[in-house]
Amino acid sequence: MNLTKSMKPDLILWGAALTASAKDIIRKIKSLKEGRLISIIVMIPDVELFERLEIKKLGIDDTIDLTPNFSELKIKIMIHMELRDKILNYERKMWDLQKIVELQYSILSTNDVYKLGEAINHFIQLVIDPDYLVHFIYDVKKKDYEFSAVVSRNRLETKIKNELLSIPFWQQYFLTHPNLKAEKLSDEYVVNFLSTIGIAARTYYQFPWKIGSKVFGLILIGIKNDTELSRDRFNELLFVSNIEKARVSEILKGETTVERPDDTTEIRYLFKRMNEDKVARHLNQQLLEHLNGDISIFFNFHEGFRFLYPQYFFEPNGSAPSIQQEKPPIILLKDYPTIEKFLDSDISSYVVNFDQSGIADVKEMLKNVTGKEFKRGILYNLRIGSEKKGLMIVATAREDHQFAPDQIMESEELIANATAVLEESRIVKQAQKTLKQLDRIFELGKELTLESDINELLNKIATAIRRTLGWNIVILDQVDPYSGQINNVCYYGVTPASYEKIKAANQNGFFTSLINKSFRISNSYFYDHQLSKENITPEDQLQFQLSLGREWNDDDWLIIPIRSKGRHLGYIAVNDPVDRIRPGEDRVRSLEYFANQAAVVLENAKLYLDLKNSEEKYRLLAETMTMGLVTCDFKGKIIYINKSLVSILKYKDQTALLDQSFYDLCSLKKRAEFENQISKLARKNLSARELEKLSRDGIEIELMSNDNEYIPFRIYLTPYYENIKKAGFIGVLADLRPQRRLEQLKADFNSMIVHDLRSPLNIIQGYIDIVRNQVVGNVTSEQAELLSIAKENVDKVLKLIDNFMIASKLEAGRFELNIEINSINALIETVFKHYQMLARKKNIKMELDLDENISFLQFDRLRIEQVLNNYLSNAIKFTGPGGKVTVSSRLVKEKNELTDEEIMAVHVAVKDTGVGIPPEEQDKVFNKYEQTEAGKDASLKGTGLGLAISKEIISLHNGRVWLESEPGKGSTFYFSLPIIPVKI
DSSP states (O other): OHHHHHHOOSEEEEOSOOOHHHHHHHHHHHHSTTGGGOEEEEEOOOOOHHHHHHHHHHTOOEEEOSSOOHHHHHHHHHHHHHHHHHHHHHHHHHHHHHHHHHHHHHHHTOOOHHHHHHHHHHHHHHHTOOSEEEEEEEETTTTEEEEEEEEETTEEOHHHHHHHHHOHHHIIIIITOTTOOSEEOOOHHHHHHHHHTTOOOSEEEEEEEEETTEEEEEEEEEESSSOOOOHHHHHHHHHHHHHHHHHHHHHHHHTOOOOOOOOHHHHHHHHHTSOHHHHHHHHHHHHHHHHTOSEEEEEEEETTTTEEEEEEEEOTTSOOOOOOSSSOOOEEGGGOHHHHHHHHSSOSEEEEETTSTTOHHHHHHHHHHHSOOOSEEEEEEEEETTEEEEEEEEEEOOTTOOOOHHHHHHHHHHHHHHHHHHHHHHHHHHHHHHHHHHHHHHHHHHHOOTTSOHHHHHHHHHHHHHHHHOEEEEEEEEEOTTTOOEEEEEEESSOHHHHHHHHHTOTTOHHHHHHTTOEEETTEEEEOTTTOOSSOOHHHHHHHHHHTTSBOOTTOEEEEEEEETTEEEEEEEEEEETTOBOOOHHHHHHHHHHHHHHHHHHHHHHHHHHHHHHHHHHHHHHHHOSSEEEEEETTOBEEEEOHHHHHHTTOSSGGGTTTSBHHHHBOHHHHHHHHHHHHHHHOTTOOHHHHHHHHHHOEEEEEEOTTSOEEEEEEEEEEEEETTEEEEEEEEEEEOHHHHHHHHHHHHHHHHHHHHHHHHHHHHHHHHHHHHTTSSSOOOHHHHHHHHHHHHHHHHHHHHHHHHHHHHHHHHTOOOOOOEEEEHHHHHHHHHHHHHHHHHHTTOEEEEEOOTTOOEEEEOHHHHHHHHHHHHHHHHHTOOTTOEEEEEEEEEEEEOTTTOOEEEEEEEEEEEOSSOOOGGGGGGTTSTTOOOTGGGSTTTOOOSOHHHHHHHHHHHTTOOEEEEEETTTEEEEEEEEEOOOOOO
């Protein structure tokens, strides 16, 4: 018997002897509700006719021999299964016909379009139980929906419905489609559209109603699995759809529609007179009555700790079982995953059968709260806006009780109306409150100027808290930013004696002693007269959260820190709220708005004081320093210049130079390099290393004084900012005239030494030539070789002396150029040919790549040849056998990043495939007497002056030098010469 009840078989093959007890079991099986359709085949020997009749009375459907033929047994089973299916099919058809007749009667007896729609929905859910049901009735004349619903498994999908009906594609396809007809939906585009908005099924069937070419109604059914409607079932639905279509047409044409009673106005009036807790209580009672449940419970929800606690509890007889208010049972969501998943979802309601697997935690929770067990229930997700308000459960202990879909829809609509009104009311109240607070905060903001008296402003903030937020006692203390000592600014609502008593009771500081025992609420602290202690437990925290919203005690304190950038600037303590209710987080945040204003006041006061002190300190420093100081924008306009620089440039006062162009004061030979460095400084992506170099090393410039004399300076640059953006540069200028005088003395001394060295070297060189040329006698080959080595070394020394002399002249500023009109390409070809022989000896390939568009330009041919010699000699020196050296020239257009002017220039490059230069050594390549690691090789060692002299020569031509290099791959050295138009 138990096996039959649990397995519910379609057929039983009985092989045991037909004893009295066996016959009794068979009778009982057949008497079961499930046994009526179970075929029983008994295995017994051949029996007489009267025995067969006896067996039939027992409920045995057929017999077969004890040793049956397998084919015979198979045929008998197939016959009984077919018979069973026919009986079931017949019963289903009879049941369908009965429901259709009932539905037809219901349709014909009502004039309410809304009730018609609900009746059809109920029928379809009862007969088919689809995963999705979309149903709407559209009044073509009014151009509005008379009825609309989207239902998924007994849940009203209001969100999907609103989205669906507002999408233009829905209007275009389902309301204006000329060929829409009752059929299985096969249009992939439409199927994808339905899935996108949340109606995701595998198979869809549509049943449209049309007047001419216009659609005025539709039933759309979605089934998730592979099941398809049979032809009979499809025809039944088509028949029902046509009945509804006919009746709706009659109602709309005859204008006999009975308006569905709308209780929204009544609900709004009722709910607006209640607070949120009273609305929850009222809804709880209404749902219990509407759904005919055995119990209804409203659980309040706490988002922070994610727990529920039952607040209202009703039964049909009007009784409300008591729930202890001080310590109501706490339901932690982590212990009830089904409820947690439901509350975190967007589902508005959830119908549950407590005997189903996976629902045991909900059943257990109800039993823990009520002490009773229930069979079925509905869970409602109660939200006000985006806030989770709580959970409502209506449950029944009756196994045969069913919650009708229309009841569920109406209950959801009741909840939706109530929460919409509450949300609207909450928004209005909060907006009014916030506007009042913001008005006061804006008024305070207008008064927050740097010159305002700090104590006056803080007193105004404390007064605003009393008047705007309704706190009778307000105490405001300030933390001294330098000593850390806490000083009182003001207190309201207490007498001086009471305030002193409060201070005396907290020797370690009023705020500090309370905060250490307080509960955190938002970014503030709540001192609870009962629960606060040194070590607060999670249970204490839960009890504190439950106490919010209850009556205030005079021994409670709410403390709001005044913070800025992680520092405590002061504290605000409040007590005795006007409504005598413990505040929640929303009210605490309102207090924190004013604490933020107090932070602005205190921070501004400190910043203003620091700024004034800093400004005074730097002003005195700038005006008393002996070095020059100038501030300019990137266009060169002088914004500030100190007295020292004005004096050095021989002007009477600073006004003579303010707003003038600093670039115009620079000499022509130094201006280009200076503007180039300022362009670098102005770049957004300037690296820290480049900025440090400009600040540390500086660059040399020459400025014209008031008596038309150029004065040399070394200027150290750093950017200056306005509104967090680079706005210009600050330059500290060191007068180089004392250094130049020393350099002049050095140059004169060097010139004398060079002259004294050159004369004997020239004599030695002359005598070597006389001996080599055998003027005084024959010379052996060994002697000739030694003389050649001696002459080569004398030439090296003379060349070193020449470079040393040029460097001395450059340092002293006595180096002059002989500018003429020349062809740079012709000069490059000449120098290139001189180095071809040396390159062949080292097996180095040389290439020439000249731009034919370059015409004549102005430069000193001798000095540019010297630069080319330095570049090419280095390239060949540092390139190994089998390498390559390429010399190229290009005509380019350059843009001055500061003035946006465009000029033409020639770029000359010498590229090699040598050892290369590491990035960290590239900055010192053009410095005097400095060499890279590769240059320190004894076989490659030079004087360290060649590239430094080249840089100075190109600078005197208003050009620039630079390099590109990668270790192991080679280097490319560049110099540029600007093309200056010749005035004829």
